[in-house]
Amino acid sequence: MNYPTLTVGYEGALALVTLNRPEKRNAISPQMIDDLLGALDSVEASAARIAILTGAGKAFCAGMDLEVLRTISSQTPEQNLQDSRRMAQLFRRLWSFPRPVIAAVNGAALAGGCAMATLADLTLAAPEATFGYTEVRIGFLPAIVSVFLRRRVGEAVARDLLLTARIFPAREAHELGLVSEVVAAEALMARARELAGTLLAHSPAGLLATKKLIVECQEPAIDRELSLAIAANAAVRSTPDFREGVSSFLEKRPPKWGG
Numbered sequence: 695m696n697y698p699t700l701t702v703g704y705e706g707a708l709a710l711v712t713l714n715r716p717e718k719r720n721a722i723s724p725q726m727i728d729d730l731l732g733a734l735d736s737v738e739a740s741a742a743r744i745a746i747l748t749g750a751g752k753a754f755c756a757g758m759d760l761e762v763l764r765t766i767s768s769q770t771p772e773q774n775l776q777d778s779r780r781m782a783q784l785f786r787r788l789w790s791f792p793r794p795v796i797a798a799v800n801g802a803a804l805a806g807g808c809a810m811a812t813l814a815d816l817t818l819a820a821p822e823a824t825f826g827y828t829e830v831r832i833g834f835l836p837a838i839v840s841v842f843l844r845r846r847v848g849e850a851v852a853r854d855l856l857l858t859a860r861i862f863p864a865r866e867a868h869e870l871g872l873v874s875e876v877v878a879a880e881a882l883m884a885r886a887r888e889l890a891g892t893l894l895a896h897s898p899a900g901l902l903a904t905k906k907l908i909v910e911c912q913e914p915a916i917d918r919e920l921s922l923a924i925a926a927n928a929a930v931r932s933t934p935d936f937r938e939g940v941s942s943f944l945e946k947r948p949p950k951w952g953g
Contacts, residue, residue, distance in 0.1 A: 695736065697729035701750075702736060708890050709742035716751025721759040722806045724777075727784050734787055743898055744890040745791070747814060748798040748883065754823065755807025760944060763832075767937045771928065778927040781806070782838050782920050788813040789842055789916075790909045792902060794893055798886040799823045800879065804861070809839035812846055812872060815905070818886055819864040820879035825872065826861035833939030833949070835930040837923035841916060847871055 695702045696714075703710045711733050713720035737745050749755055766774070788795065788810060797814035804826050811817050811825065819825075827843070829836040836843075836856050844852045847870050855862075855870075867873040877885045893901060930936055934952045942949035 697733060699726040699729045700733060702733045704742060707743040707894055709737040709745045711745060711747045713749040713755055718759060719753035719756035720749040721756050723759040723762055727780055730784055731787060734791060744794050744893050746796045746798055746886050746890060749800055753801040754799045754803040755810060756802050757805030757807050763940050766931050767940055774928040774931040778924045782924050785809060785813055785838050792905055794901060796886050796889055798882050800882055804828050812843055816874045818875050818877050818882060819867060819873045820882050821864055821876055822879060823864040824861050825867045827856050828859045830859045832943045833935035835927055837927040841919045841923050
């Protein structure tokens, strides 16, 4: 099945979701968010028991689409709040998806793209892949992903990655626990299918029950923190620093922060 920004294919009990905007480095757009939510609904309604998420071309997902960034600073507070809620809905859906999700990170996974790699149950990465929660570089806020990242790597590491906004290689991502395995690029998808096969050999009921328990134990706190993150994400979009950060990024010049 094809969507405007991604494809969904089935190989028996395996669903393969591929972000398919290679000319844009698979950047996130409102259409992609809608497509991903629709694709996840479709996969859940299918006979698939495992999902693999990857990117077409050289990047996994390079973050927000530049054309979207151009328009955000001119949106109303209500529009920004709606956008923030929609992004939170996608991230939460990925995190809580009832079937195991394997991310096969084939290239750059930055900002929102890094978040999607973070939200998978198991993450494989090619050696050339890079990661980074780069939002503060442009006066933005990695608010929504922070809710999940702190649980994945602990607060100290999360503070390092979110505050420095540094881009780091697959090897370090593996050392930090963000990546399960680093796999040669030419073997990445084969290894993802092999790992899926390992999961498919297990009890279907056992896998579903385990994932359900992991999610249900954390849902109350996750949802409470997401409400705070959504508000913070929406509010920062109206600040002078955000407008300057986006402008300087698009104009390829150093920012002049106002504070």
